[in-house]
Amino acid sequence: MSFSLAFASKSRAFVSQRASLIHGSSLRMASMTAAPGMTQKERFLFDLNGYIIVRGALSSEEVTALNTCVDNHANEAVSRSSTPLKNAKQAGAFGDKGARRDMGGMLGWEDGDSFRKLLAHPKLAPYLVDLLGEGYRLDHQPLAL
Template identity: 65%
Template sequence: MASCRGMTAEERYLFDLNGYLVVRGALSGDEVRALNAAIDEHKHEAIPRSSEALRNAGRDTAFGERGVRRDLGGMLSWETDAFRQLLAHPSVAPYLVEFCGEGYRLDHQPLVLLQDSGSEGFALHGGPLSGDDGVSAGVFNPELQYRCVNGQPWTSLLAMAVHLVDAPEGAGGFCVVRGSHKANFAVPVHFASGDGDGSDFAAEFACQPQTRAGDVLFFSEATVHGAKPWRQDYERRLALYRFAPANFAYGRGYLADWGGPDVLDKCTPAQRAVLEPPFAPRLERTVTNALGDLGQPRVKPRSSEKKEHDKAVFKSDFF
């Protein structure tokens, strides 16, 4: 794949080295304000993770705290297009094409994370190998993989964290174990939980990147990551999107109309292309390119002879 416009050699190197990349100032101040205004309007719909079964970290660990995170979904169906714009935004599309390929698709329903000061983080998770649970430790995990072949990066599940407030040093929030997307050993249980001497591991190796509102952080889900307790005196706000290559799927949101029967009707053609179900670009997939904001995304055509043959054999347009 040719290098995408807006993606530099330095950025490719840093993502391959660390497993994540911060794109500074990807969104304008007006865009951040629009996203926050929409959250203000729907904030009452957020659901707290208050039960023990929903907590993301043990209370007495490096990632635990008394307060709870609140989750807010459904943004693709809101009247404002602020969150739909992020599906094919010209500041993020070059990275999505670079890391997932042409025909990149939304894999999970988007999620807004809301946290007050003193709320818990999230124990370390992800990685190319299954966790050290004493049963299947270190088994290859095909759902979360990163590769770079002949200069072309590829990730089976890519997260895009859109930062809507500042997270300076020591603020807490997203943290990452650099380079763990290439790990050959499972993360020890106490390292992942931050329990006992795992707190020393968290302090030294679970890095919290400093970010400002409007920054967008991309990371492979094959990179071990989590969150530290939120320490700022204002609410943490982050919009989380997860994308996959055209013919890969982890989540099933596309089977439920992305949360609402009118979502596709509210999208531009470029945004709709990102919400297609998983299938290969060879089968006439509509693809949104690295410019992101093209009014009519490109269709990768298939020969009429092959389509007619398939219809004769299978009695349908595609096998």
């Protein structure tokens, strides 16, 4: 996933308010009390690959809640079969057979609290602050979650 670092000036207050509603503290507090941000190795891997894997960031309960929410909305996934949208142009493990299924709007789902909590998750916020700066927003393009 890649991020742009352009932000509206009003976004800092929105994220702090959202973090307060979700976690009972400000984003600044979440990022100060949570795990430290990215290591130099993680930053290198992010720059190289466009994403990093943060092992142990989510509990098994959080993963189950996210999966359940996606399962509840599986019928809303949009099938996309256009060749430019395929993950690969040739046969193989990630081949060109079948359509790609896209799903969005998780933050707006009535049962989407599990996704909204990711915006200021104590284990993820330090990474997001390191990548995006204080006051980041992930609820709209180009930084949609």
